[in-house]
Amino acid sequence: AACxxxxxxxxxxxxxxxxYVLGGPGSGKGTQCAKLVAHYSCAHxxxxxxxxxxxxxxxxxxxxxxxxxxSGKIVQAETTIDLLRKAMFEAKAGGAKGPFxxxxxxxxxxxxxxxxxxxxKCKAVLFFEASEEAxxxxxxxxxxxxxxxxxxxxxxxxxxATFQNQSLPVVEHLEADQKxxxxxxxxxxxxxxxxxxxxxxLMASKRAASAASDMALTTRALxxxxxxxxxxxxxxxxxxxxxxxxxxWRRQTxxxxxxxxxxxxxxxxxxxEEVAVLTEIRDVRxxxxxx
Numbered sequence: 001a002a003c004x005x006x007x008x009x010x011x012x013x014x015x016x017x018x019x020y021v022l023g024g025p026g027s028g029k030g031t032q033c034a035k036l037v038a039h040y041s042c043a044h045x046x047x048x049x050x051x052x053x054x055x056x057x058x059x060x061x062x063x064x065x066x067x068x069x070x071s072g073k074i075v076q077a078e079t080t081i082d083l084l085r086k087a088m089f090e091a092k093a094g095g096a097k098g099p100f101x102x103x104x105x106x107x108x109x110x111x112x113x114x115x116x117x118x119x120x121k122c123k124a125v126l127f128f129e130a131s132e133e134a135x136x137x138x139x140x141x142x143x144x145x146x147x148x149x150x151x152x153x154x155x156x157x158x159x160x161a162t163f164q165n166q167s168l169p170v171v172e173h174l175e176a177d178q179k180x181x182x183x184x185x186x187x188x189x190x191x192x193x194x195x196x197x198x199x200x201x202l203m204a205s206k207r208a209a210s211a212a213s214d215m216a217l218t219t220r221a222l223x224x225x226x227x228x229x230x231x232x233x234x235x236x237x238x239x240x241x242x243x244x245x246x247x248x249w250r251r252q253t254x255x256x257x258x259x260x261x262x263x264x265x266x267x268x269x270x271x272x273e274e275v276a277v278l279t280e281i282r283d284v285r286x287x288x289x290x291x
Contacts, residue, residue: 016088016098017205018120020106022171023128025150025159026135026142027186028193029103032128035194036101036201043088043096047105050083051075052148070149072158074107074166077114085118099123099205108166109173124204125174126197128186132160180204 021029033044051069055062061079068075088100102122106112136156143151150159175181182200186193 016092016096016100017123018098018100018102019201019204020122020125020174021101021103021128022125022167023186024130024132024135024163024167025156026138027128027130028138028190029128031190032126032194032197033101033103035190036197039198040201041097042099042101042201043091044101044103045084045087045091046103047080047084047107048103050087051080054083066149070155072150072155072162074111074162077106077108077111080105080111081115081118084115099201101126106170107162109169112170112173121178122174122180123207124200125171125181126200127171127181127183128193129183130186134187136160 021033023029030046033042033046036042037044051065055066055069065075065079084102084105091100106115139151139156140153142148149155171181182204184193184196184200188196
């Protein structure tokens with residue numbers, strides 16, 4: 001059954017750098033995100049946590065999400081995106097400045113395309129790599145205390161199949177298309193993984209800040225150019241209008257009257273100015289009366 005969020009959409013914050021945090025189940029994404037939040041001004045959005053929170057509400061949508069997670073399937077893109085947008089907007093309204101870490105999303109090409117149709121592209125991807133054997137061992141150990149319905153051997157196997165078939169192509173696409181993927185060896189000790197992650201995050205954040213500064217300068221230059229262009233256009237239309245008026249007053253053909261009317265309409269459209277040109281040329285004769 002389709003799982004669709006019915007909450008009203010809030011605008012996704014556009015001025016905060018977004019980083020995707022990807023990796024197989026049990027690769028340590030959540031652990032590293034928690035450490036980044038503790039050390040830097042990052043805001044962490046776990047797609048899985050948001051979905052589980054919805055399940056906890058007992059809603060019909062939560063029940064549908066629960067069944068999909070138990071079967072190791074990917075939840076419909078719009079559902080996850082709506083939950084992410086709401087959480088990001090609330091964080092921004094609460095003063096979060098970023099970067100925003102989106103953990104465990106996008107999980108498929110459909111996810112990626114749906115998200116990027118509504119929000120800016122990510123600044124970088126932190127991709128945690130580990131062997132399936134190591135990740136399985138971690139998940140089974142976590143399952144002893146986590147209480148999560150997907151931390152069991154059967155579901156873990158299905159989750160790995162989904163990751164290989166649907167999530168890895170996202171990483172490969174971003175790596176080839178946007179060249180923003182940073183691979184991190186997640187089999188190292190946690191603190192070593194964190195050191196490597198910090199280095200990449202700081203480098204990518206600095207690059208994003210530089211790009212934002214360049215964009216601001218470019219925007220200001222474009223606004224100045226547009227202002228000059230509007231002034232030049234207004235001058236040209238005004239000259240055209242004056243020429244047409246003079247021609248009309250000299251009782252020349254209706255062609256000049258049409259030129260004046262066109263200039264007046266354009267002036268009103270572009271600059272919002274009222275030009276009473278049609279009354280000024282009321283003495284223009286019909287073509288058959290013109291000498």
